[in-house]
Amino acid sequence: MSNAQTEQLKKFVFSSKRTVHGESLEEKLEIIIPELLQASYSFYTWPSAPVLAWFVWENRQEFYGKKVLELGSGTALPGIVAAKCGAQVTLTESSTLPKSLAHTKRSCQVNNLAVDKHVRVIGLSWGLFSNNLDSLGPVDYILGSDCFFEPATFEDILVTISYLLDTNPNAKFFCTYQERSSDWSIEHPLLKWDLECIVHNINNLGSSVGLNIHDLIGGHSVHLLEISRKS
Numbered sequence: 001m002s003n004a005q006t007e008q009l010k011k012f013v014f015s016s017k018r019t020v021h022g023e024s025l026e027e028k029l030e031i032i033i034p035e036l037l038q039a040s041y042s043f044y045t046w047p048s049a050p051v052l053a054w055f056v057w058e059n060r061q062e063f064y065g066k067k068v069l070e071l072g073s074g075t076a077l078p079g080i081v082a083a084k085c086g087a088q089v090t091l092t093e094s095s096t097l098p099k100s101l102a103h104t105k106r107s108c109q110v111n112n113l114a115v116d117k118h119v120r121v122i123g124l125s126w127g128l129f130s131n132n133l134d135s136l137g138p139v140d141y142i143l144g145s146d147c148f149f150e151p152a153t154f155e156d157i158l159v160t161i162s163y164l165l166d167t168n169p170n171a172k173f174f175c176t177y178q179e180r181s182s183d184w185s186i187e188h189p190l191l192k193w194d195l196e197c198i199v200h201n202i203n204n205l206g207s208s209v210g211l212n213i214h215d216l217i218g219g220h221s222v223h224l225l226e227i228s229r230k231s
């Protein structure tokens with residue numbers, strides 16, 4: 001449940017410039033994210049989220065009309081950008097965290113996305129084979145920002161990803177990973193679940209409008225990964 005007294009609204013602006021027939025075209029999208037700073041995990045936009053959201057924004061033509069599922073959405077910046085760019089989006093949060101789910105819905109509401117009309121918001125806990133997982137329907141893209149935030153969760157999320165890639169063989173999982181310890185690695189669970197990973201370069205995200213993506217993530221080290229079934 002959001003608390004009006006402690007809620008802060010954070011603005012994220014996405015823009016791009018391109019030249020068409022000699023004319024400079026600028027496109028812009030503003031997203032407002034409500035945050036509860038005293039709370040944990042899902043009520044705050046982690047540094048990984050703007051990176052993944054910029055990736056979606058810059059590839060918006062690819063996402064247009066596609067079925068997009070976001071895992072561990074929290075404040076849901078990447079999923080909301082996808083929805084604003086014309087994707088059919090399902091945002092998810094742990095089924096055991098009703099306040100987090102309510103906050104994901106609040107993020108939608110603040111951005112004029114009606115739940116059950118413009119976006120779906122459902123409970124989906126990683127590693128559990130629930131009815132919600134079964135009833136998702138086809139998925140083209142899976143998004144996950146900072147879902148590998150502690151090693152205890154690595155296996156659970158990859159079990160869910162493995163299942164989703166089995167049921168949607170052409171789907172791709174794009175996720176952002178914040179390096180928190182050099183001792184942590186997803187390499188072993190990826191191998192175990194027969195998955196492979198490509199690292200995408202993030203340095204050019206936003207470059208058409210002079211953005212330095214590293215200014216958005218402070219001193220953190222964030223990687224953009226594409227995880228798929230091993231070929």
Ligand SMILES: C[S@@+](CC[C@H](N)C(=O)[O-])C[C@H]1O[C@@H](n2cnc3c(N)ncnc32)[C@H](O)[C@@H]1O
Pocket residue numbers: 041042043044045046047048049071072073074075076093094095097100124125126144145146147149153156
């Ligand atoms: C570090 S936060 C990232 C939130 C958001 N994606 C972002 O980047 O701002 C991790 C998110 O995963 C959710 N989460 C944690 N464990 C989960 C689980 N077992 N199943 C589903 N979601 C989970 C948390 O509630 C939280 O929203």
